[in-house]
Amino acid sequence: MAELIDALQPYLIPTLRVVIAFLVLSLIAAAMIWIERKVLAHLQVRLGPMRVGPHGLLQPIADTLKLLLKEDIVPAEADRFIFLYAPVISVIAALTPFAFIPFAANDRAPDVNVALLFIIGVSSLGIFGIILGGWASNSHYPLLGALRSTAQLVSYEVALGFALVSALLLGGTLSMRGIVEKQAELGVWFVFLQPVAFFILFVAALAETNRNPFDLPEAESELVAGFHTEYSGFRFALYFMAEYSAMVLVSAIATTLFLGGWLRPFANTEVVIQGFDVLSLLDWMPVAVFGFLTLWLLKEIPGADSNTHRLALLIFAAVFGGVAAALLLPGVLPAVQGVFWFLFKVFIFLFCFIWFRGTFPRYRFDQLMRLGWHFMIPVAIVNVIFCGIGLLLWQQWDWNLAGAFWVGNLATLLVALLLAGRTPAGQAA
Amino acid sequence: MTFYLATFYVLGAIAVLSALLVITRRNPVHSAIFLIVTLLSVAGLYLQLQAEFLAAVQIILYIGGVMVLFLFVILLVNLEVTVRQEPFNRMWWIAGVAALVLLGELAVTYYLGRQAFAIPVTPAAALQPNTELIGRTLYQTYMLPFEIASVLLLVAMVGAVLMARRR
Numbered sequence: 024m025a026e027l028i029d030a031l032q033p034y035l036i037p038t039l040r041v042v043i044a045f046l047v048l049s050l051i052a053a054a055m056i057w058i059e060r061k062v063l064a065h066l067q068v069r070l071g072p073m074r075v076g077p078h079g080l081l082q083p084i085a086d087t088l089k090l091l092l093k094e095d096i097v098p099a100e101a102d103r104f105i106f107l108y109a110p111v112i113s114v115i116a117a118l119t120p121f122a123f124i125p126f127a128a129n130d131r132a133p134d135v136n137v138a139l140l141f142i143i144g145v146s147s148l149g150i151f152g153i154i155l156g157g158w159a160s161n162s163h164y165p166l167l168g169a170l171r172s173t174a175q176l177v178s179y180e181v182a183l184g185f186a187l188v189s190a191l192l193l194g195g196t197l198s199m200r201g202i203v204e205k206q207a208e209l210g211v212w213f214v215f216l217q218p219v220a221f222f223i224l225f226v227a228a229l230a231e232t233n234r235n236p237f238d239l240p241e242a243e244s245e246l247v248a249g250f251h252t253e254y255s256g257f258r259f260a261l262y263f264m265a266e267y268s269a270m271v272l273v274s275a276i277a278t279t280l281f282l283g284g285w286l287r288p289f290a291n292t293e294v295v296i297q298g299f300d301v302l303s304l305l306d307w308m309p310v311a312v313f314g315f316l317t318l319w320l321l322k323e324i325p326g327a328d329s330n331t332h333r334l335a336l337l338i339f340a341a342v343f344g345g346v347a348a349a350l351l352l353p354g355v356l357p358a359v360q361g362v363f364w365f366l367f368k369v370f371i372f373l374f375c376f377i378w379f380r381g382t383f384p385r386y387r388f389d390q391l392m393r394l395g396w397h398f399m400i401p402v403a404i405v406n407v408i409f410c411g412i413g414l415l416l417w418q419q420w421d422w423n424l425a426g427a428f429w430v431g432n433l434a435t436l437l438v439a440l441l442l443a444g445r446t447p448a449g450q451a452a
Numbered sequence: 453m454t455f456y457l458a459t460f461y462v463l464g465a466i467a468v469l470s471a472l473l474v475i476t477r478r479n480p481v482h483s484a485i486f487l488i489v490t491l492l493s494v495a496g497l498y499l500q501l502q503a504e505f506l507a508a509v510q511i512i513l514y515i516g517g518v519m520v521l522f523l524f525v526i527l528l529v530n531l532e533v534t535v536r537q538e539p540f541n542r543m544w545w546i547a548g549v550a551a552l553v554l555l556g557e558l559a560v561t562y563y564l565g566r567q568a569f570a571i572p573v574t575p576a577a578a579l580q581p582n583t584e585l586i587g588r589t590l591y592q593t594y595m596l597p598f599e600i601a602s603v604l605l606l607v608a609m610v611g612a613v614l615m616a617r618r619r
Contacts, residue, residue, distance in 0.1 A: 151520070158481060180517075
C-alpha cells in the first residue's frame, strides 16, 4: 500500500490542479456568459440582462440551474453512446491542459520540458467532441457544422503552430515556466519582439475556439446552432463550458508565451520621483481592483429596484470588500501578485474576444479558408524564418535585441502586404 | 516497480484490445474511435519510456491531425453502404495464412536476435532534456536521412496535389 502511495505521489498535484481548474473554470464560464451578454449589450447600446438580480448579476446562477434541470433529449436515430459522451471529450480536452499552465512564480505546476506541446496536443483533442457529437446526432445541420469545424480547425492549427514557434525560438525551451522566466530575464515581453506572431496567434485562436468572426460551425442563420443543435440540458451546458474553457486556455497560452505570464508590467523599470519608485504602486493593483468593485456596488445600492436587489448588491459588495481586506493582510499581497496579473491579462483577452464578436461581421466559409491558407500560413512561415534570422543576428553577431527582431518584423509585414495585394481576402474563390 | 509494470500492462492491454476492435467494428466511425484509443495508449507507453517529446508528437500529429482527417473523410462518405458490407470476405483465409507467416517470421527473428532485444536499462537522466536530444539526433547525427525522408514526403504531397488537380 505504501508503495502504491509513493508511486501515485507525483500524480497527486496535477490531478488536484485539474480538479481546482474544473471548479474555477465552471465559475469563470458561468461568469463569462453574464459578462459576454452584458458587454455585447452595451456595445449595441442595449442594457442586457437586468431582471435576475441587480444588473442581472444572478443571471448565471439562473442559467446554470435551468440547464441542469432541463430534460436531456437523445434523438431517436442517434448513435446513443457517442452522442452521450462526445461533450465529455470536449470538456476533458479543454480542462486537462490547465494542469501544465503556471499561473504564478509560486505555483507548483508540473514543469515538463514539453509542456507546451502537451497543452496544444491535448487541447486539439477537443475537436473530436465536436466531430463525434455532430455525427452522432444523425441530423443534417450538426453534421455540416462538424464538417466546417474540422476543416477550420485543421487549417488554423497550422498557423497557430507557426505562431507558437517564434515564441519558442525566443524562449529557447518548450517549458511554460522557462518561457516566462526568459521574458523576465530579457526584461521584455515577447509580444514587443514578435508582434506579427502574436497577431497570428490571436486570429488563429479566434478560429480555433469557433468565435466570431470565425464562428461558422455554429452560424445560426445557416446551421441553426451547428454541431450542438440536437443537444439539450446538461450536455449542451458541457459544450458551452468546453467552449469558454477553450477560450480561457488559448488566452492563458497567449499570456504565457507573449505577455509575460505572471510578470507585472514594468517589472524591470523604475521611475523614481523624490526617492520613491512610482511604478511599484502597480503592486497595489489587486487591492485597487477589488476596492473599486466594492465601492461601485455600494454606489449602486440606493438606486436598486427592490430590497432583494439591495440585499444581493450588499452581499456582492461584502464579498469583494472582504477580498480587498484579505489582500491587505501581511504576506497575502506578494503571494497572489502573480496569479492576479496572470488572470488580469487573461481577462483582457477574454474581453477582446467579446469585443470582436460585437464588432466584426462573420466571414463566409470560403473567405475563411482563403484567409487561412493564402494569408495566415504563408505569413506565419515567413515570420518564423525572419525570427530565426533575428535570433542569429542577436546571438551570433551581437546585434541589438530589438533591432534584430524588428528588421524581421518589418520584412514580414512587407511580405504580408504583398500577399494581401495579390489575393484580396474578400474575393470569392 | 510493480506500479510501473501495472501501468505498462494496462496500457498494452488497452492498445491491443482496441486495435482488435478497430478491425472488427462494422461502423467505420467506431473503428476510428478505437484507433484513437489505441494511439492514445501507445502515447502513454512512450511517456512511460520517458520519451515525452515522442508522446506529445504522437498526440499532436496522429490523433490531432491524421485521425481528425480520417474522421473528416469518413463523415463525407455514405456510411450505410459500408455498414451493410461484410468486413471479412471470401479471401479471409489468404490473409490468415499471410498473417501466420508474418508471425512465424517475427518469432524466428526474435529467437535469432535475442541479445539485440535485451535493452540495457538507461538511467532516467540520460534521456533528459528529451526534446533537445531528439533535435540534436535528427538535425546533427542523422541529418541526411532526415532530409531525404522530408524530400520523400514533399514528393508524395506534390503528387497528391497533382492528382487532385487533374480531375
